[in-house]
Amino acid sequence: MDGHRAPMGRRNALGAGAGALAAALAAGCARTDGAGGAGGPAAVTRPPGTAPTTTASGTPGPTATVTPSPAASRAAAPAPRGFPGLPFRIAHGPRDRPRVALTFDGRGDPDLARAALARCEQAGAHVTVLAVGAWLADHPGLARRILDGGHEIGNHTEHHLDLASLDERAAYEEIAACARRLRRLTGSIGTWFRPSPTTYASPLLQRLAQRAGYPHVLGCDVESLDHAATRVAAVTRKVAGELRNGSVVELSLGRPVTVDALPLLLAEIGRRGLRAVTATELLGRPAADVTRTAR
Template identity: 60%
Template sequence: MLCYPDRRTALRATAAVAAGALTAACGTGVGAPSAPRTARAASGRPDTVRPGAAKPAPAAAPAPRRFPGQPVEIAHGPLDRTGVALTFHGNGDPALARAVLAEAEKAGARITVLAIGTWLDDHPDMARRILDGGHELGNHTQRHLAINSLPEAEAYAEITGCAERLKRLTGSIGTWFRPSQTQYASPLVQKLAQRAGYPHVLSYDVDSLDFTSPGAAAVIRNVTGTIHGGSVVSLHFGYADTVDAMPPLLEELARRELRAVTTTELLTP
């Protein structure tokens, strides 16, 4: 509570506060409130936006690309590349997801995240966190069902449901589609993905098996035992073993002169 030396001073202060509130609510003239003004530096140029003013919308995320010469379903990139793609199924505790992203960024690595739609519903801020870190974001179906065994209409709804959420959050349906609960999409699911706007389906040729929680050392062995230039690696958010494996895994990749890049970068000539 503010204290004033006498009643008259207190009344004057109260009136000044009320007048200021009225001015803020109604503007300086009659009619609609005036638009917020941008603060200006001494030079007269716009400087900082007034607190509470709307921030500019972030740029839209990249859209899917077609890669001529690549099959509909891609399991790895060119074998003569020094890049590898670490791809993560986007689900689970967002704190563990942020920890994986932080470890990747600390090492200068960029990853590809295939997000589940229900996870984006629960944690919509993660979409922008992934993109702001320089990574790419794609579609891993809406509910992570066994998509190859679903009827056509339901399988298509699983793809488009997640695509709609990505579009709403980022302005794009995402860079890639990966089928759920399977390494490879059925011919029908491949066609449905293309109908939904994804020229390619993203598979992988290295499985970390981190979702079995085998321990960080086993995750590293599973990856480094078969990885090579051009590999696409399957990993998952939501597992502490994966977080613990990230620093030594990235160090081993660097020792082998392999760079962790996004899948789009891996396939770009």
């Protein structure tokens, strides 16, 4: 299951109806060009006196021993339960079950994020939100909102920087800082980690994620490219053209075009006889086994 891969009016796309969906699907599955956008990776300044080590992309550099701080070590324990027998990086679930996982990068407009969650819930869908720590710091109530809706929450780094451009110490801290924030807000660091700004994790990033307490990196096999899209049709045809049993779909939580596209995407999932579940459920663990704090 291994494989490789930031935020328009609020009109509800339900008004478009089945005609818009049919037109979107008929257009094929052409990809939307572009990446990054307004929410792309930010510039990184190394703290004074900090020498570069190995970069998170795996580029050789001067050797260094990284010792996590006591706080970071506490955030990493206890580790979430993994899925024995599966690779560290998971890109999709079983192909013989009619289930898919909608996974969202948690950042952007908080009102749009709430609207996206509500639309998923109206369709009976449970989703996985990989949240940016700084976004949760600005909107701390969203962590509980996600869990209270029957969804699950995971780690998408603290500031959504380009981890591959950071040295080992800084990359680890991006993962560990978000883990600490998740633990403070929810009582758990979450089961899943997804790197930023891409779902690909180099061998070094895999080791850093494991050190922070994550048994798996959550990739995807369907990229919506909604971070660069301005039209609902571009998102719907991209996802609908690649969706199949076991798919893990990458979406953005706080983007207008995504919120507008969700009713059509959820209707298409239902039309195909698929069920949208959390990544944990997709991999075979029942919802009741997902770690959540007591209400």
